[in-house]
Amino acid sequence: MTLIFITAILTGAGIFDKIAKHAGAGTLVPITGFANAMISQSIDAKCEGFINGVGAKMFTVAGPVVIYGTACSVIYGIIFYIISLF
Numbered sequence: 001m002t003l004i005f006i007t008a009i010l011t012g013a014g015i016f017d018k019i020a021k022h023a024g025a026g027t028l029v030p031i032t033g034f035a036n037a038m039i040s041q042s043i044d045a046k047c048e049g050f051i052n053g054v055g056a057k058m059f060t061v062a063g064p065v066v067i068y069g070t071a072c073s074v075i076y077g078i079i080f081y082i083i084s085l086f
Contacts (some may be wrong), residue, residue, distance in 0.1 A: 007035040012043065037061045 011065035016036050038061055045057035
């Protein structure tokens with residue numbers, strides 16, 4: 001949570017991109033790169049309003065990650081359950 005919060009603050013201030021140029025795309029861990037992508041989308045869509053712009057566009061990156069992450073965890077759970085029967 002702390003890394004995501006710091007990434008959001010640094011992205012909003014325009015500092016994270018400068019750090020990422022030197023340290024790499026994910027900087028510390030991949031979640032910071034994901035947080036940067038979400039915040040960048042919301043900053044770009046700010047001129048369209050908070051509901052239709054920020055609220056809708058922020059999840060264009062997060063939506064597929066949440067959907068596929070959930071689907072993969074369900075598949076993993078089913079496989080783990082079948083293996084634990086033996």
